[in-house]
Amino acid sequence: MTIKGKAYIAGIYEHPTRHAPDKSTAQLHAEVAKGAIEDAGISKDDVDGYFCAGDAPGGAWPMVDYLGLNTKKLRHVDSTETGGCSYIIHLGHAAEAIAAGKCSIALITLAGKPRTGAMPPRAAGAEADFESAYGATTHNAYGMCAMRHMHDYGTTSEQLAWIKVAASHHAQYNPHAMLKDVVTVEDVLNSPMISDPLHRMDCCVVSDGGGALIVTTPEIAKSLKKPLVRLIGHGEAMKGPRGGKDLDLTYSAGIWSGPRAFEEAGITPKDIKYASIYDSFTITVLMQLEDLGFCRKGEGGKFVADGNLISGVGKLPFNTDGGGLCSNHPVNRGGMTKILEAVRQLRGEAHPKVQVKNCDLAIAHGTGGLLGVRHAASTAILERV
Amino acid sequence: MSEAKKYPAPVTNPETAAFWDAASRGKFMIKRCTTCGEAHYFPRAICPFCYSDKTVWEESSGEGTIYTYSLMRKSPTGPYAIGYVTLKEGPSLQTNFVDCDLTTLKIGQKVKVVFKPTDGAPLPFFTPV
Numbered sequence: 001m002t003i004k005g006k007a008y009i010a011g012i013y014e015h016p017t018r019h020a021p022d023k024s025t026a027q028l029h030a031e032v033a034k035g036a037i038e039d040a041g042i043s044k045d046d047v048d049g050y051f052c053a054g055d056a057p058g059g060a061w062p063m064v065d066y067l068g069l070n071t072k073k074l075r076h077v078d079s080t081e082t083g084g085c086s087y088i089i090h091l092g093h094a095a096e097a098i099a100a101g102k103c104s105i106a107l108i109t110l111a112g113k114p115r116t117g118a119m120p121p122r123a124a125g126a127e128a129d130f131e132s133a134y135g136a137t138t139h140n141a142y143g144m145c146a147m148r149h150m151h152d153y154g155t156t157s158e159q160l161a162w163i164k165v166a167a168s169h170h171a172q173y174n175p176h177a178m179l180k181d182v183v184t185v186e187d188v189l190n191s192p193m194i195s196d197p198l199h200r201m202d203c204c205v206v207s208d209g210g211g212a213l214i215v216t217t218p219e220i221a222k223s224l225k226k227p228l229v230r231l232i233g234h235g236e237a238m239k240g241p242r243g244g245k246d247l248d249l250t251y252s253a254g255i256w257s258g259p260r261a262f263e264e265a266g267i268t269p270k271d272i273k274y275a276s277i278y279d280s281f282t283i284t285v286l287m288q289l290e291d292l293g294f295c296r297k298g299e300g301g302k303f304v305a306d307g308n309l310i311s312g313v314g315k316l317p318f319n320t321d322g323g324g325l326c327s328n329h330p331v332n333r334g335g336m337t338k339i340l341e342a343v344r345q346l347r348g349e350a351h352p353k354v355q356v357k358n359c360d361l362a363i364a365h366g367t368g369g370l371l372g373v374r375h376a377a378s379t380a381i382l383e384r385v
Numbered sequence: 386m387s388e389a390k391k392y393p394a395p396v397t398n399p400e401t402a403a404f405w406d407a408a409s410r411g412k413f414m415i416k417r418c419t420t421c422g423e424a425h426y427f428p429r430a431i432c433p434f435c436y437s438d439k440t441v442w443e444e445s446s447g448e449g450t451i452y453t454y455s456l457m458r459k460s461p462t463g464p465y466a467i468g469y470v471t472l473k474e475g476p477s478l479q480t481n482f483v484d485c486d487l488t489t490l491k492i493g494q495k496v497k498v499v500f501k502p503t504d505g506a507p508l509p510f511f512t513p514v
Contacts, residue, residue, distance in 0.1 A: 129395040129405075130427035133508050134481045135460065140467045143455030151453070151492045196456040243425030243433040244476030247452055247469060372453075373479065 007095035008221030011040025011214030020208040028111035036212035049076040049103030053086035055112040055331040076103035082376035083368025084333040092234035094215040111210025112331030141370035143195035146283035159301035160282040161188035166309035171322025173351040179326040202282040204324035211336040227347040233265025233381035240374035253377035254291035261379035274345040276338035278366035279323040311354040320354035335366035346384040394505030405506035426476040447498035
């Protein structure tokens, strides 16, 4: 049993807003749902599967009601919550549901406003008494990974900076990007230290916004007007300190989700023409590239240096929308926008300055939670048919 | 700054109460499984490695080395250093480094446990030896 080729992404929408103090979170979900439904050329009443995560106000049933989905038709819901990679996991789950005949047109939404106001805290896990007082935040949890990666493999701040430099080269062409200025390695190194060894420019932006996907059967996708993009491989995984045994913060759960997705797709990292890699921080990208097999463990620093991630310049164009580092990071969750730019690349709808030629195979990969503490990862491999 | 910080009292529960009772007496406890022999942290009733329920409390030496750390330069309560310590007994755990110059921390540095008061049981932290 495989989901290879069983589901197509027929509709996409990314909210152009980066700051939405005058809108409600539910409204943003509705706006991205409408956008993806219109992009696909279907009606909201055709939707029979709905997927959302922790950012959806109240969860699935208030959202289904608020969005006015057709409850006589809706027959599959999934509110899997794995932080920023939730939507990549939803894509795989939607494909599974479609392959099993449990739904035929799935809607996945993400939206929220962390730039307008603070997000509610996560619910406490069993570890709370033993960890919450120590103040783990995204910055320092990823900082701890970067510090150990540098120690074990000699990775440098200059190498990490190249990731931000590449993202900024792409963001200059995205009219909606929060940060459109091209930056240099020196700019990154001269930006203030936030949590050692990560500088401010090693960190992604905080933005309001959202995005949505329509996932459907091959038959329905072929009856619509958009270029055909299908899911051919998917993986998901989780990692944590596991009782403190053999702690190793230099790799992520991507080391398991990646090979699962590549095996299902029947391709290797060498075949990938474009990569959307969640860039909550520069170190996130570097570790994911290693874990997914684009280079060997410990060689990520060399791989990302000298513009190797810049479209038209390097070997692996990444995050051609500017990514979380420069464009947006709706709800502090980068998984959705990773899928959206991968689909644009496969459709040939990326900005001409960053569009990858003959882009027929792309990867969208993300993590969720805190890389240095507990996290999930999900990998999707997409093909233009 | 970290000295002035007020830390939250542990909520505690039946599974972990013995840890906090021992902490109140200045003892730093870990759990060890008598079936597979592995020690783990934070403490669980069921061994996370072999799923045996034969886990027992063991006093840790409280000594270890810094596995990694990150110095958070700004926060509402001032700078602080979060990190992981690998205990002599094996398990690694998340903590803050205290009572030292936070800018001189190094991976591999030897550290030992110190307890800081809360309104309830004291919390374990680590400081360079």
